[in-house]
Amino acid sequence: MPKLAYLGPEGTFTEAAVRALAPDAERLPCANVGAALDAVRSGQADGAVVPLENSLEGGIIQTLDELAWGEPLLIIAEYLLPVEFSLLVRPGTELRQIKRVTTHPAAHTQCRGFIERELSGAVVIPASSTAAAAQEVANPESPYDAAISPAIAGEVYGLEEAASNIGDRNDTVTRFVRVAPPGHVPEPTGADRTSMVAFLKEDHAGALLEMLSEFAVRGVNLTRIESRPTGQGIGSYFFHFDAEGHVADARVGEALSGLHRICSDLRFLGSYPRADRVVTQIRPGTSDGDFSEATDWLTRIRSGRV
Numbered sequence: 001m002p003k004l005a006y007l008g009p010e011g012t013f014t015e016a017a018v019r020a021l022a023p024d025a026e027r028l029p030c031a032n033v034g035a036a037l038d039a040v041r042s043g044q045a046d047g048a049v050v051p052l053e054n055s056l057e058g059g060i061i062q063t064l065d066e067l068a069w070g071e072p073l074l075i076i077a078e079y080l081l082p083v084e085f086s087l088l089v090r091p092g093t094e095l096r097q098i099k100r101v102t103t104h105p106a107a108h109t110q111c112r113g114f115i116e117r118e119l120s121g122a123v124v125i126p127a128s129s130t131a132a133a134a135q136e137v138a139n140p141e142s143p144y145d146a147a148i149s150p151a152i153a154g155e156v157y158g159l160e161e162a163a164s165n166i167g168d169r170n171d172t173v174t175r176f177v178r179v180a181p182p183g184h185v186p187e188p189t190g191a192d193r194t195s196m197v198a199f200l201k202e203d204h205a206g207a208l209l210e211m212l213s214e215f216a217v218r219g220v221n222l223t224r225i226e227s228r229p230t231g232q233g234i235g236s237y238f239f240h241f242d243a244e245g246h247v248a249d250a251r252v253g254e255a256l257s258g259l260h261r262i263c264s265d266l267r268f269l270g271s272y273p274r275a276d277r278v279v280t281q282i283r284p285g286t287s288d289g290d291f292s293e294a295t296d297w298l299t300r301i302r303s304g305r306v
């Protein structure tokens with residue numbers, strides 16, 4: 001039974017993703033995303049589940065930066081979780097009494113409308129997770145009046161639901177990934193995604209276009225592109241890319257080789273089955289057969305067999 005580290009405590013959205021991805025796994029709740037990933041690096045856990053992106057807010061910065069800068073890890077699976085937020089209070093608290101709210105920053109940004117409309121004047125204080133916020137509010141001595149959390153956290157910590165489904169949109173989805181120590185890449189399925197992080201060799205006009213061209217000319221479609229500061233001054237950025245397909249596909253492999261040539265560093269984060277099972281569309285001239293036929297042709301003309 002694998003042991004999976006995740007953003008705890010019990011009752012987080014991440015825990016729901018762990019239960020869906022690996023129902024039989026032993027769960028190791030951690031205080032933050034970095035600690036969950038470090039548990040894998042140190043061998044304390046066999047893997048970890050972490051949030052990677054949200055359909056409303058984009059990338060989860062802590063996860064993106066940990067995967068880019070920390071000791072390398074491999075993404076081996078993903079899961080799409082629809083997220084629904086509840087306002088949880090100690091039994092008896094009324095909406096008008098709520099002055100101090102606590103939650104995870106990603107939940108705060110997705111519930112801004114409700115907070116402005118229904119809790120105007122309330123301050124929102126960040127918590128390490130939505131369930132940590134609920135656990136804190138459950139303490140009768142807590143300075144906080146309410147937590148924004150999944151409804152399940154209310155059941156776990158004995159809180160009341162003062163309002164449900166309080167997100168600004170009711171179709172928000174968070175993509176979670178399961179990571180493992182570097183090693184075996186999952187087999188291609190035909191409906192895969194490949195993630196990577198690219199660092200520019202030198203900043204120049206068209207540098208991003210050059211990188212994108214490596215994908216475009218081989219018919220590789222991107223599903224996410226995100227720039228993050230390198231920390232080395234204003235204007236210095238590196239890039240996260242998610243592409244359709246698997247590193248075992250010729251067009252994806254060649255795009256990665258091309259990027260490797262023009263980047264100062266290209267970190268492969270993994271090829272894994274897509275949660276939505278959307279099959280990769282192969283553009284004419286970019287199938288594995290097309291690539292190997294072209295390689296054979298080149299070998300022939302190089303050896304004089306025109």
Ligand SMILES: O=C(O)C(=O)Cc1ccccc1
Nearest residue numbers: 012013014104106107129130
């Ligand atoms: O705090 C949680 O419950 C998490 O799992 C992180 C998170 C927060 C908000 C939306 C999705 C994931």
